Amino acid sequence: MKRPLVVLSVGWMLGSILVGWCGLPPLVYFVGFVIALAGGGWIYYQWRKGIVVTLLMVGLCAAGWRIAWMEAHQSSAITPLIRGHGTQMVPVVGTIRSLPERDGDRLQFVLVVDRIRLGGKWHRLxxxxPVQVTVILSTLREWQQAGQVEPYQTVKMPLTFSPPPLPRNPAAFDYRTYLxxxxxxxxxxxxxxxxxxxxxxAHYHPMNWVYGMRQRSGEVIERLYPPAIAGVMRGILLGERKAVPERVEQDYATLGIIHLLSISGLHVSVLLAGGYIGLKRLGMTREKAAIVVLVCLPVYxxxxxxxxxxxxxxxxxxMVLLATLWRHHRDLLSFLALSFLGQCVWNPYQLGEAGxxxxxxxxxxxxxxTHSLSEALPLPWSWARQMLAGTMIAQGVSLxxxxxxxxxxxxxxxxxxxLFVPVVSLGVTPLGMMSLFLAQGWETGAAWxxxxxxxxxxxxxxxxxWMVWANPLHFTWQAPPVWWLACYALFSLYLFAAWCGAFRHTVVPHRICSLVCWLALLCVAAVMQEGGSATRVTFLDVSQGDCTVIETKTGHVIVIDGGGRDIRERRGWQARKTSFDAGKQVVLPxxxxxxxxxxxxxxxxxxDLDHIGGIQVIVERIPVKRxxxxxxxxxxxxxxxxxxTIRRRAIPVYVPRLGRSVTIDEGVEWQFYHPGMESRRExxxxxxxxxxxxxxxxxxxPGDAGSPTETELLRRVxxxxxxxxxxxxxxxxxxxxAEWLKTLRPEHAVISVGERNRYGHPAPEVxxxxQRERIHIWRTDRxxxxxxxxxxxxxxxxPFLKIGSPFDMKK
Structure with a gap:
């Protein structure tokens, strides 16, 4: 058994899957862990067999034990204290744990609450x-003061508590589970x-020193680089994705290179290797250079x-540097498995995150x-083979x-x-980091x-x-079923084995066959589950706005409106980097x-804005036929x-002809009643x-049509x-x-409305x-x-939400 940590990691992954299916208590997994460890150890001691199965079972039971234990201890100490206090403000005392983030007129940080004042006395939890806190900054002076709020500072402040929101649409981000x-x-x-x-x-807390260095580094980047580039450099060098311009982030995401705008493993490897080699070139011994890099590692x-x-x-x-110091064998796969197990033990929920x-x-x-595939590629240059092999493997795995x-x-x-990963990882990242160091003493050199x-x-x-503009090969894909993922793994292994020479006497046929199977599987993913046995109409919850998606059983798609977006003007210090856009945050996902x-x-x-505000991003991201x-x-x-934008995309625009019923798909027709060409009203x-x-x-x-339109239609149609x-x-x-409802006699009514909107919609009289007509009411706000x-x-x-969730406090 050369790599026991790898087998343990596989067992942990299996246990993470199993605990989601079974939901057993922690004690069951603990007993299984003890039995697997003791029984497997005894079998190995007696017959020198079964070590792989033992390690798999130990990893499986350890994962189940850890996750089940965390699930059992997920209760909140704050909940029983504040239940029944509604939306009143409650004084608390706590310590700021995260780096405060200032976004326009908002300040956000995580506050670890220690005491709460209720009923005239303080209660120690x-x-x-931890509580996710948002503070609204009402004046310029407050905005300036927000820049002085430090981590690990103990504060007293009144807060209004609310549970994190549930996802309100299919495919929406589950913020409650994330927190x-x-x-x-x-x-x-x-x-x-x-x-x-x-x-x-806590002025002298070591984390404050690191956070201060991060803030000063950001200020240096803003000083050295033009505004259009500074946000990108903050993302690449400091991992501040929020600073990256939205257009750049979208282009990188479309091309699958979004990882370049954050700190990735390749960035870290390049910087550490550069630092290690640079210190050795300056005359340090291998051991001293490794120690210096090890000390700097946690700070970075x-x-x-x-x-x-x-x-x-x-x-x-x-681990590689420690192996270098101790002159031991460097097994990268075992090091990877050890880091995987360490992170999973610390927070097993990370395994469910995409990153x-x-x-x-x-x-x-x-x-x-990488090595095996690079040796099989017909290129004369070793560096080119390594780069191409690495790219092919990374893309195949990430797909x-x-x-x-x-x-x-x-x-x-x-x-x-x-094309771009080598430029950013081997050029932009190390040179950008060097510019930060040079700026500490040689501003001119740093500027060059x-x-x-x-x-x-x-x-x-x-x-x-250019690639985004000219790219006809960007597609959306429905999440494939488990059987497809299993087939993809098998065909990918077959393809890899065939191209690496595993079938010595029939290389060419196996290469062709494996490639055909792999491509055929992609074609299956592209067409699977298009349409269905039923036509689906989805009234999306886009807050105070409208968006409806109709998917016919033959795959024809009609989108009616696109929701709104926040275009409120916030000038100067109030301007936020992020704002609500229904098209981007609801409709596109x-x-x-x-x-x-x-x-x-x-x-x-x-x-109106609440109907077309989200259409901009929809048209930019998904092809529209008309x-x-x-x-x-x-x-x-x-x-x-x-x-x-519609004109630039050469999308034809039609004005419907009134009164005529038109078939738009099998079993689907529509007929327009209003407005005519002479309409020039509100x-x-x-x-x-x-x-x-x-x-x-x-x-x-009926869109936003009111009583005048209803009266006109009742009269002439x-x-x-x-x-x-x-x-x-x-x-x-x-x-x-009332006359409108009596004439139409609907069985169901859907109201698209924002939760706690400032207009008071829907009106009580509506x-x-x-209700008087005994119409079943469906509301997106509820x-x-x-x-x-x-x-x-x-x-x-x-309905996506069930009314009366036990977690939600009574409004």
Whole structure:
């Protein structure tokens, strides 16, 4: 048994999967762990057999024990104290644990709460508990004071507690689970920084020194590099992804090179190798150079944000350096397994995160396969063979993870990695780090070096811009089933073995056969589960806005509106780097998770922000065959921006002809009732009003049309009875009048409305009218996304949230 740690790691992965299926108590896994360790040890002692099975069982039971124990101890000490106090502010005392992040008029940090004041007296928590805190900065003075808030500072402040939000749409990010896996069960909101009182300041805490160095490094980057490049360099050198411009981040994500904008294992390896070799060139012995790098290693990990790739690389590098010091054999795969086990024991939930899975899977594959594949490639240069082999292996391993976690993959990703990874990892990263060091004593030299790095970064951005613009090979992929993943693993191993010469006498046939099988499996992934036995209509929860996605059983896709986005002007210190965009944060993730490659028809009911604000990013990211809009002229800057993007993409725009029923897919028809070319009224009254009929089931979409439009339609159009009404204008009192409901006689009504919105939607009188007509009401503010499956003339409703979740506090 040469690599027992690798076998233990495999057992841990199996245990992590098993504990999710079984849900057994920790004691069962502990007993299994003891039995496996004792029994396996005795069998090995007696017969020198069974060590692999023993290690697998030990790893499996250890993982189950650790995860089950953490699940059993996930209770919150704050919950029983504040339950029943609603939304009132509660004074707390705690210690700031994370580096405070200032984003415009918001300050965020993790506060480890020690005491809470309730009922006129202080209650000490049985165990200190972290809370994710957001403080609203109301003045410039507060914004300046926020820059002086330090980690490991004990403070007293009033907070309003609320549970982290649940995901409200399919494929949405589960923020509640994300925080729970980090021991955080509550959000705390502070209304002002002026009420936060410092009680103790840990000026000499070593972490404060590291955080201060990180802040000063960021300031040096801002000084050396132009504004358009500084954010990218902060991401590459310091791991600050939030500083990267959104357009650059999107281009890199599209091409599958987003890992270049954060600290990856390759970055760490290059910097540590450069530092080690540089110290040896300066005259240090091998042992002294290794000790210096070892001492700097934890500082660098903390400085760059302590992400999984950084920790993994640092642990492996530390083990290699220790092996160098002790003159022992350096087994990289065992070092990788040891770092994997260490991180999993510390926080076993990391194994479920995409970044953690990618970094270990790719690194293991590179260690095992790069040399063999490079020897089989017909290239004369060793460095070229190594680079090409590494790129091919990394891309092959990352592909299924991209399908499962990100639902998109560019077939040009391998080329982008081959071209840009060496430039960033071997050029931008080490030279950028050197510019930071030079800036401490030689500003001119640092500026020259920064200028050279800027040229490299601009060259990479030019290349990514061109590849994104010219890339016809970027697709969305639905998450494949388990059987497909198993087949992909087998075919990939077959392909690797065939190209590395495992079949000596029939090399060419096996190479051709393995490649055909591998490509065929990709084709299966591209077409699987398109359409289905039922047509699905999804009313997405886009907060105070509208977006509906219709997927017919033959795969035809209609998107009606795209939700809104936050365009409130925040000037100067109030400007935030991140703001809500329904298209980016809700609609796109849903479309990608459904494996939707293109939108056949995009309907813009009218030009209000809450209906078209998210369309911009949708059109930029997913091909659209045609756009249908009302005949009104473009009236707002937002609408002008959206129409300009549609024109630039050469998407045809149609104005529907009223009154005529048109078949748009098998069993699906629509008919437009309003508005006509002569309509020149208030924008809401210019909304498209149309009927969609799916296998005899009739759905009416009135946009934001109000009572004037309803009255006009009742007068001049013979409206049929309908099965589902999309309630106009989020349930505003301006529409959905009683006569309208009596004529349409809907069985169900869907109201797309934001939770606790400032308009008071839906209006109580509208709800009363719907209830009076005995119409079943579905609301996105209470139930999240509403999915309706239509098959054989029947409707099946599936709200994403269940009303009355026991975790949610009573509003």
């Amino acid at each position: 049985p165990k200190r508990e 729970a896996h980090r021991g955080i069960h509550w959000l705390g909101e502070g209304k002002s920084l002026s009420v936060m009182r410092p009680l103790a300041v 990990v903390i400085l760059t944000g302590m992400g999984a790739p950084v920790i993994r690389s640092a642990l492996m590098a530390g 953690f899975q990618l970094t270990y899977a790719i690194t293991a594959a590179l260690i095992v396969g 299924p993870f991209s399908f499962v976690h990100f639902h998109e993959y560019s077939l040009l990703s391998w080329l982008a990695n081959l 070096l920064a200028h050279l790095v800027t040229m490299f970064v601009k060259g990479v951005e030019w290349g990514t811009d 849903f479309l990608k998770a459904q494996g939707i490659h293109q939108i056949d028809t995009l309907v813009m009911t009218h030009g 756009v249908v809009r009302n005949p009104s002229s473009v009236q707002t800057p937002m609408e002008q921006e959206v129409m300009e 924008r809401n009254e210019d909304s498209l009003v149309f009927l969609v009929t799916i296998e005899g089931v009739r759905l009416l979409f 013979r409206l049929p009875d309908i099965h589902l009404l999309k309630v106009a204008h989020h349930g505003s009192r301006s529409g959905t009048q 709800i009363q009218r719907l 139930q999240g996304a509403i999915q309706v499956e239509i098959e054989d003339g029947r409707l099946r409703f599936a």
